[in-house]
Amino acid sequence: MTNQEIANLLRQVAAAYTIKRENRFKIIAYEKAADTISGLNNDLQDLWKEGKLFDLPGIGKAIGGYLDELFRKGVVRHFNQVLAQLPASMFPLMELSGFGAKKAYKLVTSLKLKNPKTAVEDLANAAKQGKIAPIEGFGEKSQQEILEAINRFKKGQKRTKRMPLAYAYEIANNVIEYLVRHQDTKEAVPLGSLRRMLATIGDIDIAVSTNNPEAVLDWFINYPKKFKVIEKGPSGATIILLNGTQVDLRVQKPEMFGAMLLYFTGSKRHNIHLRELALRKGLSLNEYGIKPIKKTKNLELSTKNFDQKMKLYTFSNEIDFYQALGLPLMTPEIREDTGEIEASIVHNLPKLVELTDIKGEFHIHTNYNLEPSHDLGASPLSEILNNASKLGYEYVGISDHNPSIGNHTSSQIVSILKRRKANYEQILSSLKSVRVKLLIMLEIDILPSGKLAVPDEAFEYLDAAIVSIHSNFHLDKDSMTKRVLSGLSHPKAKILAHPTGRLLERREGYELDWAKIFAFCKERNKAIEINSYPDRLDLPDYLVRQAVDEKVKLTIDTDSHAASQMDLIKYGVFVARRGWATKDDIINTMPYNKMKEWLEK
DNA sequence: GCCGTTTTCGGCCCGACTGTTTTCAGTCG
Numbered sequence: 210m211t212n213q214e215i216a217n218l219l220r221q222v223a224a225a226y227t228i229k230r231e232n233r234f235k236i237i238a239y240e241k242a243a244d245t246i247s248g249l250n251n252d253l254q255d256l257w258k259e260g261k262l263f264d265l266p267g268i269g270k271a272i273g274g275y276l277d278e279l280f281r282k283g284v285v286r287h288f289n290q291v292l293a294q295l296p297a298s299m300f301p302l303m304e305l306s307g308f309g310a311k312k313a314y315k316l317v318t319s320l321k322l323k324n325p326k327t328a329v330e331d332l333a334n335a336a337k338q339g340k341i342a343p344i345e346g347f348g349e350k351s352q353q354e355i356l357e358a359i360n361r362f363k364k365g366q367k368r369t370k371r372m373p374l375a376y377a378y379e380i381a382n383n384v385i386e387y388l389v390r391h392q393d394t395k396e397a398v399p400l401g402s403l404r405r406m407l408a409t410i411g412d413i414d415i416a417v418s419t420n421n422p423e424a425v426l427d428w429f430i431n432y433p434k435k436f437k438v439i440e441k442g443p444s445g446a447t448i449i450l451l452n453g454t455q456v457d458l459r460v461q462k463p464e465m466f467g468a469m470l471l472y473f474t475g476s477k478r479h480n481i482h483l484r485e486l487a488l489r490k491g492l493s494l495n496e497y498g499i500k501p502i503k504k505t506k507n508l509e510l511s512t513k514n515f516d517q518k519m520k521l522y523t524f525s526n527e528i529d530f531y532q533a534l535g536l537p538l539m540t541p542e543i544r545e546d547t548g549e550i551e552a553s554i555v556h557n558l559p560k561l562v563e564l565t566d567i568k569g570e571f572h573i574h575t576n577y578n579l580e581p582s583h584d585l586g587a588s589p590l591s592e593i594l595n596n597a598s599k600l601g602y603e604y605v606g607i608s609d610h611n612p613s614i615g616n617h618t619s620s621q622i623v624s625i626l627k628r629r630k631a632n633y634e635q636i637l638s639s640l641k642s643v644r645v646k647l648l649i650m651l652e653i654d655i656l657p658s659g660k661l662a663v664p665d666e667a668f669e670y671l672d673a674a675i676v677s678i679h680s681n682f683h684l685d686k687d688s689m690t691k692r693v694l695s696g697l698s699h700p701k702a703k704i705l706a707h708p709t710g711r712l713l714e715r716r717e718g719y720e721l722d723w724a725k726i727f728a729f730c731k732e733r734n735k736a737i738e739i740n741s742y743p744d745r746l747d748l749p750d751y752l753v754r755q756a757v758d759e760k761v762k763l764t765i766d767t768d769s770h771a772a773s774q775m776d777l778i779k780y781g782v783f784v785a786r787r788g789w790a791t792k793d794d795i796i797n798t799m800p801y802n803k804m805k806e807w808l809e810k
Numbered sequence: 811g812c813c814g815t816t817t818t819c820g821g822c823c824c825g826a827c828t829g830t831t832t833t834c835a836g837t838c839g
Contacts, residue, residue, distance in 0.1 A: 233822095234811070235811050235812090237811085237822075238811035238812055241811090242812090266813095272811070307836090308837080312836070346831090347829090347830085350828085350829060350830085354828085354829085475839090482823095484823040484824070488821090489814085489815075489816070489821095495825065497825095554815085
């Protein structure tokens, strides 16, 4: 069973308890457990095998025990008993927007819908025949809304694509630049997953701090690249851009801007955790500020800075808001409730890597034609070196793809690489003004056998190599792990590039045994790449976090195929930050000499 | 049913929105 299937099972049990009018906190407990499981990055069953089931938040004695039974026997007797008391046809209806357990149950029982397979269609027919409006608690309007929900559901079967972070980020920046040109805009900031720098983004949300919301909203809906206005109210507006992207704007008064940012940046789980924490101190948090609430015990101890008579404390920025709770600012990238709140309570948040820490990178393709089987870059070495100089880099590694093995003999490959080295060295010496150090590297295919796609003698002309998978993506986990480890075994193979092979929204990566990969890398001084290319962002953030925990070294590279793409490095830095990486975890924050030392050990 | 800077009992995130209601229930993010 997948995590989503298990989470779904728990949600069904929660729904059953809702109908049976069980203790509502018990229902919430099941929903919480389901949320935890659906948000996991690891297979729940693997965690169970490792005995970590009960470490998960929201999974205690009872639910943990049932899950244990599920993994041992394949079924949970208690769950089956509970679910058997309800009509199975109610669950498909709960997929519809606006439907919870109660509405679904009421409708299937009132209308005698028995077949789960046809329940949605049967409900649509009932609505069309006007059979829903007379049911107690329903009316004409809700009958109409149900029909619309069913239509949306049918359309929504083809799920809407999310866009890679980099595209959303650029679009949002353009809108923000436009917004701050208005005199009444005090500040404009992205919200939600965009501000937290998730790998993919749905809609773009932006917040503006202003004392004149009306004027800013008018300015916004006249954005030059607007296609149409969806809605405009007193506190926000929504437009669709010419490229089809939806952009939501929210406005707030400057004195309340901090609470608003916190609330709409999320994540939801971060906010909930924060509110639970605050509640124990006698404080209630909402999107407008902090409310002291009446508590019987230990009032002075916990809320000594808060006057109970005050209705609402407001905050113009997030730093003050967090500080009021006795916490340091948590950067948006880590607000996922994966331990950041616990760490901040004991003032043990890591100092995350920053863009300015980057001193170079290793993965850039030039237009030098070494007849590879994959694509060449578009820019000459000179342009790349000049750009590196502009970025303030100390060094760049050029990692063109290896010459194709189909079209060349081993000795031809060696001589191509020899020629390339001579060519690069000549270019470098001709660029007197450029002080950037050059590393002559290569991105080498790891063949399905685990062998590298260049002969051993070729390494004489390389300072170091990046290795990566570009073929036979469908090997099983064990074979792929062996393949990668074999490829990484060469002493000059120092970096594993785009390690999962994923392409966002287009291709799942292959599977690897990360525990083995991490252990190998740590022992043999290999680094794993965080590839900044917009469609990749690979290593993914949660694996970065695991690598950091295992003290595995990482690099942040762009995989640039043109000099202009070197700016993409910031997205890799965002991923690293989401994975709690510090400067010390990243090889290319080291100055040249230290980095060189690491490459050679 | 879960959990602990109120700690093994006694609490449990918060407000907006909608539709059906005359004060609330259900759903959502």
